[in-house]
Amino acid sequence: MIMSSCRDAETVMDAVEFILENFTEMNKLWVRMQLEGPGRVREKREKERSALQELVGKNLHVLSQIEGVDLEIYKETVLPRVLEQVVNCKDDLSQYYLMDCIIQVFPDEYHLQTLEMLLAAFPQVQPTVDIKTVLSPLMDRLSKYAASSADVLTEFLQVEAFTKLSNAIEKVIEMQVDMPAVGAITLYVSLLTFTLRVHPDRLDYVDQVLGACVKKLSSIPKLEDRWATKQLVALLSAPLEKYNDTVTALTLSNYPRVMDHLDNGTNKVMAMVIIESIMKNNTCISTADKVEVLFELIKGLIKDLDGATDELDEEDFKDEQNSVAKLIHMLYNNEPEEMLKIICIVWKHTMAGGPKRLPFTVPSLVFSALRLVRQMQGQEGDIVGEEVPATPKKIFQLLSQMIEALSAVPSPELALRLYLQCAKAANGCDLEYVAYEFFTQVFVLYEEEIANSKAQVTAIHLIIGALQRMNVFNVENRDTLTHKTTGYSARLLKKPDQCRAVYACSHLFWVDGQDGIRDGERVLLCLKRALRIANAAQQMASIARDSSGPLTLFVEILNKYLYYFEKGNKQITAAAIQHLIELINTEMQSDSATSDAFLASTLRYIQFQKQRGGVMGAKFESIKL
Template identity: 65%
Template sequence: MDEIDEEDFVEEQNLLARLVHMLVNKDHEEMFKLLTTARKHFGQGGPRRLAFTLPPLIFAALKLVRCLQGSVVDDEASVSLKGIFQFLHQTVEALSTVPAPELALRLYLECAEAASDCGLEPVAYEFCTQAFVLYEEEIADSKAQVTTMQLIVGTLQRTYVFGVENRDTLTHKATGYSAKLLKKPDQCRAVYACSHMFWLEDEGGTQDGERVLLCLKRALRIANAAQQMSTVTRGSSGPMTLFVEILNKYLYYYEKGVPQVTSNLIQGLLELIVTELQSENTAQDRTVDAFFANTIRYIQFQKKRGDNLAECYSSIQVTNPP
């Protein structure tokens, strides 16, 4: 038997995937039956086809979750939120063995966010845990690790269902893995991005200024280490952009009213950046200079606003960048 042409195979599977989105029934019970029946048939197609056929099934099931969200449905009923999430877990798990670990991880996170929106903490926690397991065991490429950590941190920012213990466990894992990325710039950016997990402005969201500041200080230490390494290698301006990025994060939280982010810390960071830019060991880079100059102009603009924010900025002294 002749081998199937790869292009024809992909086109065939994409057409089949589109067919899933045409399965529509206003009766939730019947719709769930359609999805489970399709899942049984797709499972017989072999592992090569699953990466194409299972994702649309997962998104169709998530759409059904949104339809049931907020409605009172007995867990013992023929179709329930817990039953759909069980179906989702089994389906994504099948994808993780195709192997399509990156795709499975993304879908675990999608399911976790949906479970959070439904107020199902144990379910959301299980999906997040499975995402971390895949990250630990299957995501080896450094670029894929960076992208994956961005997705994980972003998901944890948008999930509000977790109690203190579960949230601490998940955020601790996220910050830990962020600090272990291969390259220093990636570590730095991932760690300061983690700060957003600890300051959620939505009602009921976590607001932990101490953890925010810890993330920013940790990112600053990583940036400083990167700068020291660049000095050893005869000067580079690359790490300097990290300092300016961190400064902008400090300004963001300062405006949000995080009490631990003070004007004194911002002043110290401004002076550090000016000193480093003037150092003979730092190579000149117009991009970094322009970035820092724009940040200074922003601070100067805020000082002239004539409102409460201007009052906050009044104690920060700035000069024109070198």
């Protein structure tokens, strides 16, 4: 048995030796065959060399198939002899082909156990050999092999595969000084892919790969190769895709340093990829330091980068800024102090972006700050001191600065809406002087910045709606604000707009659920004033021979009368309603107007109330239709 085993071993070694000799001679002949001479000779020589190349590869394939060629024989005999031939032949085509054959025909287990020996040959090949197309498949095969079982993964840890691969790539790049940027970056992409598959928990390894890439890129003045740029985007995208968590990428110190080497256009593209990853995975960025890193990463979207000369596409710009606005809502921390730090960091970066970006980003930031205010609602507004930096008062001061910057863009209509939102929030915090100051800013904007008549109408109704909900003001302050509002309403350009704004102001003097705001006389004054304006509009319409508009105004005012009549306003009597109905009927007859659906519906409502009986029915009974 022992003698038989020895004979078998000798036979295996004889076969190995024979094939290795055959391989060596064939490879030498292949290298010596140069493609020179006249056209026909060169063509014939090329066919011969191609056939010989195939035979060289078959020798290695046969070696891998011989029974008895185990890891020990491969490690001690086969690989050293083949690598010796690879290094000594000094032919770039042969070296590339042989290295590729080794990787393809021998088992992954053998590559792992002889990794140091195999990698040592790469820096010794000719500088013209495209190393990336050989090393990258090797790393890909090894990473897939590592994922095959837990035991295999343990072997990878034992042989320190990452360290060996990293060192080999560094030596190759060092030896091949003329290697194009795309080649080096592709190697780092493959190494990073290997690392993320084999060592996903080792963020230090990931950061090390990024750092090595930064070192290589620092020697390149400017990355202009589009394929190199594409590979760099792949390098940056890999951690995002692996972890599905942008927060992880924010912990990598070299991540932003890699992004700095992207051109302005690609930097913006990568920034969009980062934001999309955050939105897709619903990632909440919850600490100020991570927000700082994040906004440094996406700086291509939030400000004009140095050297940016490309013409700005308006649609692309809007999409980018809307993405940044959405991102702001993903920044949140339950701790008020930390959340205020986050808001301040975002505001700092937002201000650096210039006025054209503010209309997109400031509203999101304002609402983020208002969310914090509502979270803190009930705290004392006058708390001061560094120990409690986050107070409603301090946040409102910051909000005022934000909206003031927005109004200077100018974007007065948007600023007005945001001031009103802040006033409502101050009302919830019982900060009367703060709410009053916001309304003051609203009126300043209205008087000085909003000149368009349609915008004025919209603004007035927004002001009325906001003021109606305020319950923080004392009598004097509320009277001042309502007086201003009714005055602006009566001075709108068009009579119908005046009329509607004035009767809307009546709600400022009659607010359900708030004691003390039920001033029936002033409600009636608003409605009578609206009637006078409607009459003036009717006279102007008569001259223009148009009776449809004013009639609608009268019916709208009638509905306001009915509303306050039901609410129990004693100043609004059934007789007044009766008089208004008769007035409308008279106008319809005198102007030969067609029946009005709005009026008909209103009259049916009155009839319904009369028929329902009870207290309300009794109130409506005296109204004659």
